[in-house]
Amino acid sequence: MNPEAGPDQTAPPSALDLQLPRQLLDPGLTGLPAADADGLVAVRLRCVDGRIAAIEAWPGCPHHGLDPAALPLALTPLVEPHAHLDKAFSWAPHANRSGTIAGAMAANRNEANERTQEQIHGRGERALERGWRQGLRAMRSHIDSLGAWWEPSWQALEALRLRWADRLELELVALVPLAHWGTPAGEALAARVAATGGLLGGVLGPPYRPSRDDQRALEALLRLAERHGCGIDLHIDESDQGQARGVRMLLQVLRHQPCSVPITCSHASSLALLPERQLRPLLDQLAAAGVAVVALPGTNHWLLDRRPGCTPRLRPQAPVRQLQAAGVLVAIGGDNVQDPWFPGGDFDPIEVLRFSVAASHQAPWLRQGLAPFSTEAARLLRLPWDGVLRQGGPADLVVLAACSWSEVLARSPQRRVLRGGHWLPPPLSQQPAAVLASVGGMTAHLSP
Ligand SMILES: [Zn+2]
Structure with a gap:
């Protein structure tokens, strides 16, 4: 063939x-x-x-x-365990050319204030179409769920989830500052999310400033998730500092408040800063608690250890291979696509795999090298087919x-x-026709 x-x-x-x-x-x-x-x-x-x-x-x-x-x-077909459909393709009008986390947050805020239901529907439709035609069969997407845009965002993406169900399974996660889960509005959001089979998310650790209330907020989130039977997926320790403060706090809370719903730690980047003797026991505890990890090397490489005029020396990303060796379920995802947090990406699972081979030493000829994109990602999303x-x-x-x-x-x-x-029909080219025609003209001149 x-x-x-x-x-x-x-x-x-x-x-x-x-x-x-x-x-x-x-x-x-x-x-x-x-x-x-x-x-x-x-x-x-x-x-x-x-x-x-x-x-x-x-x-x-x-x-x-x-x-x-x-x-x-x-x-x-492969599985994308971590995306952000509501902000995808927003780079052009909301570019963050500094590449800093502070710049990304500011641009994200500006962009979010302009979001409409139609716009989010359009971005989601385009993203799912790209992913489906390029070989994705399922995706988990976080949705900014605080502020005026949360209701239109959920309506748009919930409609897409149902419309795409027989082509690409979509899981939605409510992304809010952790403290929101301790408020009446957070309670109402959790009930809304649970009614549509979604997950509860949040940010623990940078880019938000750590708070003394983080632990109480985390406890409130675990209680809500348990009560509603929702899985949890946290943005945690997405940082080149802090040495896994969030993961440590989560493990500590789970010791006195066990939780039966599935928990995912997305990013977990600053784990990589720990010396081996401190890392090992933490990874063993994650495995014993049944906590899964989603590694996101692309966005981590773009944002972390960024200093003016310097090429990064640190490469903080979840230590995939050590996590796997400890028995932790690990999936690898693409995260941001053409938004203020990363200017590239295209919902192409083969590109995520290709990048991870160099960035994370995920050799695809090894079982553990390929599994985070396929069978382990399917297990994370609890898909009926393991792939x-x-x-x-x-x-x-x-x-x-x-x-x-x-x-x-x-x-x-x-x-x-x-x-x-x-x-399936092949992916439509995203290049404007005029650019393709102009390159085609050049190629004609260059060809022998
Ligand atoms: Zn993310």
Whole structure:
């Protein structure tokens, strides 16, 4: 199969010859060859009525001969565990060219004061369309939920959640200053969020100033979440200082106030500043408390350890590999997309993976390297499908125009996405037509 679409390739395929990571194939399958050094196995997938009818060892074919390394590399659709749909694509009118957290907060505030329901709906629609066509099947998004814009934001994104439910599962998290959960307005918000299956969020630690009331606010949040049965996802320790103050406080509170709802720590960046002997016991405590972590290397690399005129020396980000070794559930996400907190990003899960290979040493040929984008992220969002291909399971794939992980890393690969046995239309170019035409003209001059 050629992943570069031709007009004859839009029909549902009945058989696909691909290389897949062994960890994304049913572990109970017999008769498959051992995975190669890239962790890949060549298979022939048979699809019927949108489901996987059979997974067989690749027998070779006239087109590719007997070299499995010439087959396209495929994954199952991926999961974005941390996004901000309400502010996505707001960089152009609200750029934060200083790249500082203070600048991002100020621009975020200005932008939020102008938000309308239609605008948030438009941003969310564009984001989900980009993500879906580029290979996402689920997303968790935080929503700024304090101030005049919270109700329109929830209405717009709740409508999108329902409209997109059969294409991309969307989870919504109410993001407020932590102290809000101790107020009557916070109680009302929690009831509203719970009614639509959302999560309660907040910020513990920088960029907000630490407060002596943080602990009481955290206790109030845990009580509310428990009462409403809502999961929790905190922006915590997103900092190049403070040495995991927020994580320590959370663990301390959980010791005297255990909580049965799932808890996620997003960012947890300043954990990386701890010496190993202090880090290890904290990671063990996170694992014992069942607290998950979402690492966000892209935004962390852009914002943290930023000093005028200096290239950063510290690279604070959640210590993914040590967390995994301690038994903590870890997912990796893209966070901000073209908003005051980061000017780039495009809801492209393959780009997040490519960046993390260098930024976090997540080697995708290792089980633990790939899992935070796929199976572990699915576990975090409690999705019904873990992302492993099985007979009778969904015929859902992201087929890359690459035959090895090195090729995936060499250049952003074109791809085709199969959902329920049907090929999706490719992502629309986001480049203005005039720019493309002008580059096309230059290319014509440069080509031999
Ligand atoms: Zn975030």
